[in-house]
Amino acid sequence: MYKYILRRLLQMIPVLLGSTFIIFAMVFALPGDPTAGMCGERPCAPAFVAKFRLEHNLDDPLPTQYAKYMVNVAQGDLGTNFRGIKVADELKTRYPTTAKLAGMAIIFETIIGVFAGVLAGIRKGRFVDNLVLVSTLFVIAIPIFVIGATLQYYLGVRWKIFPVTVSPEATFYELLLPAFVLGSGSIAYVARLTRTNLVENLRADYVRTAVAKGLTRRRAIGLHTLRNSLIPVVTFIGADFGGLLGGAIVTERIFNIQGVGGYTFSSLHNHDGVAVVGTVTVLVLVFLLANLLVDLLYGVLDPRITHD
């Protein structure tokens, strides 16, 4: 078990190195000049440009730039972005907001998704089942920015039920609607996954045994069937956490949330490689750790799986 965890942690090193390099190279390859537009309506003075490029190692070849960056990272320094703010400080203020948003989305996903899936699964082929299947297909088919903008307009602007945008404090209430929007696609997937697994497991021999044991329907389904059906769902939800953090870019733009997503977007826009790589590296790390956690949880949920 400990060996397994150690092995998985060691495996993260090449993944992190690889992903940071790819992102670094992609930002490097972006066309355009980062100093363009920095000095208002006119081009920047050549002296300023030269100094800026030197400070940020922009004239070095890519491998050198990357190596210099990684040496700093290894010392715990995520670097300074083009606006002279330490990336680590930015992330410290922004990650909690995004994590809160993604966490709330996960809660929506779990509660609504599992509930809808169970309802559809035990009433397979009936009205509720069809309602869930059609509505989830609808949600999956519509891009998230359409869902976000539509809900923002109706629930926020017209009916004024929820705040239209989110303040820098990002309170629980303000984040409700954005979290729902962020989690909408996953809610649909979780509902469908739960339904499919439940329907499949309801036909399983051990459920027949549970009924033959004289258990109530509630216990046979709620305990015996659901316990088995939810194993893949838990896996999906866990792995989805990382996806939601990354997926928050669009949602954060729509609701003007001061999170990681907005920061990544503007940094990308400014060709601010150091900021982008720093943000994404942390994202990758969270994703990898979440996956490790899910794999360990899998072993707890399903005793047939062992990590030796």
Added chain:
Amino acid sequence: MTTSETMARASAKSSGHTYAPKDGLLLQVADLHVEFHTPDGIARAINGVNFDLYEGQTLAILGESGSGKSVTAQAIMGILDMPPAVIPHGQIRYCGEDLLTMDPEQRRRTRGPEISMVFQDALSSLNPVFPVGWQIAEMFRVHRGMNKSDALERAVKLMQRVQIPAAKERVKAYPHQFSGGMRQRIMIAMAIALDPAVLIADEPTTALDVTVQAQIMALLQELQEERQMGLILITHDLGVVADVADKIAVMYAGRIVERADVFDLYRKPAHPYTKGLLESIPRLDQKGQQLAAIGGLPPNLMRIPNGCAFNPRCKYAQDVCREDRPALLEVVPGRESACHFAEEVLNG
């Protein structure tokens, strides 16, 4: 209420049973029909099955796949998926009470304490995510309201009773950590936990290898004698029933075609189908010869032939067999056969 009835009730109460059999008669299946309504049509799986089961009796139901033997068991147990299954006619009386018209909650309470079942594939029939001891203990917790530790203690005792080595240590193990034979023992322990009056074993040894088969059958027989249960043994294996069963009912296309005591039936079958089955058992003295088999295939349950369902495959078939369905009638005392030529088969 007569005195004997009162006494029977009293003894039933003390043993934890709500129902008491009259003159030892536990189960009466009368004119049972089961149909499956599918998009392709109606499959008539059971077409009028009748039998009685007494305390301490072992009834073997023999038949090939699709003959309706498992469906009969599931109908008695009340675990058919309805729909698609429909029971248009028939009665299943347990100690005089018709299970089919019983209130569902009342019927649920009979599963386990009164009637219970052992399934074919113990690996898939046990829940993979719960320890075996927990699954046995669940019987006591749900039906007897016992607390966790008492129920688990009873589970250990049951595991010891079905001869699982180191039961105390293995009570927390999961089904996949046991061998096939041990898993089937767990299934049996679970089924007999509440001391049921009727035990249905649906092909309990089919998934096991031959040496283990014999051990499991011996265990079932031992438990049956110890507790005087009525045992319904469902199988397609003629060898399995020979030692254990008192009576055999042979099923074909959803009907019982022959019923007799075990030895009579093996010595001299009174139905051409039974005869064909017995002839198809490989024997050592036939080494090198072609194995006898019944020609043709079992009928499609959506289109069961007119007359005798077996007539397209039968050597004895005459015109009468294609028009007139033979009833299950006594040929000689204690022997019943549903064949127009039962006597010829019996004597031929």
